[in-house]
Amino acid sequence: MSSSSGCDCAVLGGGLIGLAVAWRAALGGLSVHLADPDPGAGASSAAAGMLAPVTEAHYGEERLLDLNLRSAQLYPSFADELSRFTDLPTGYDTRGTLAVAFDRDDRAVLAETAAYHRKLDLESTPLTGREARALEPMLAPGVQAALLVEHDHQVDNRLLHRALLAAAVRAGVRIHRSAAEIVVEDGRARGLRLESGEVLATDQVVLAAGCWSSETPGLPPGALPRIRPVRGQILRLAMGTQPLLARTIRAMVRGRYVYLVPRAHGELVIGATTDELGFDTSVTSGGVYELLRDAHEVVPGITELALVESRTGLRPGSPDNAPLLGQTALPGLIAATGHYRNGVLLTPVTADAIASLLIDGTIPGYAVPFSPQRFGGPSCA
Ligand code: GLY
Secondary structure (H helix, E strand, C coil), X not given: CCCEEECCEEEECCCHHHHHHHHHHHHCCCCEEEECCCCCCCHHHHCCCEECCCCCCCCCCHHHHHHHHHHHHHHHHHHHHHHHHHCCCCCCECCCEEEEECCHHHHHHHHHHHHHXXXXXXXXXXXXXXXXXXXXXXXXXXXXXXXXXXXXEECCHHHHHHHHHHHHHHCCCEEECCCEEEEEECCEEEEEEECCCCEEECCCEEECCHHHHHHCCCCCCCCCXXXXXXXXXXXXXXXXXXXXXCCEEEEEECCEEEEEEEXXXXXXXXXXXXXXXXXXXXXXXHHHHHHHHHHHHHCXXXXXXXXXXXXXXXXXXXXXXXXXXXXXXXXXXXXXXXXXXXXXXXXXHHHHHHHHHHHHCCCCXXXXXXXXXXXXXXXXX
């Protein structure tokens, strides 16, 4: 016979977003359960951990930029509070980012980017190739120009996940290592049913299942806009005790993007492809080749490093590539998903916004434009 546990809130998904929401909600006094068969095994551990609202700003995404900037501003206190709460590091690292251009066309794109930054009052400093190499001596002689963005930082997403898991447990969140389906009764979400049959009964279910969100068992048609998986192939190299780079390098190499993120503990993360191939998580020889080829054009010294990991992650892409935050078309079901390229960056602001909805019943104004119901279309009502 299946049992039932009542709680104030049940979270589906134990990645960075689900855990941060659960932690914040538990700190706010709610009883919280969270279900995930393997917390952090998805995009949370694949990501590179760049906190890069400025170098990832895109034309036409100014509303998302505001949210990204807000979350970047929250990071120092978020990371500090988390470390003090758990005694664990997060790898939050305020060394900046250098965006570099390789050939003339790449240079023209970088100049446009600089103009866009000026228009939006975003801080970035144009540098010549020579000035860029003075900052980063391992850059190739072929690098023609750069933009220094001091306020685009990074966090070690794997350390962050470990700390959030510890924080959630410490704050009283009950973690269930199980898949789950949404229980719907009388036209509203009533909880989560675990594989054991146990039901986590609640009036507030948070869907934080990343690219699997719209595939969640029990989700009625029309409850959520479609979330599509966007594969990123990503590599990890070992720099050892001789750091090759002092800051993150984001490069455009003959029209293709590649980034190199050096960790303080000696890892160099190189990413990432953008492949729309459904739930295929293969690492392809072509993907690895392209990443290494382009990274090598920018920093030739990478060929000396050991390649220690190649893997993929599936970014959760919403119809407009911005997150879904708040009440869905199914009463009782709250979305915290669809963060696409910005899941690590948007973790603090998502946690604050969704915890506020769970605790006080109101979503902050800055999150309103990201309502899951903004696309109109079918609903469950
Ligand atoms: N934000 C980096 C990526 O999605 O590859």
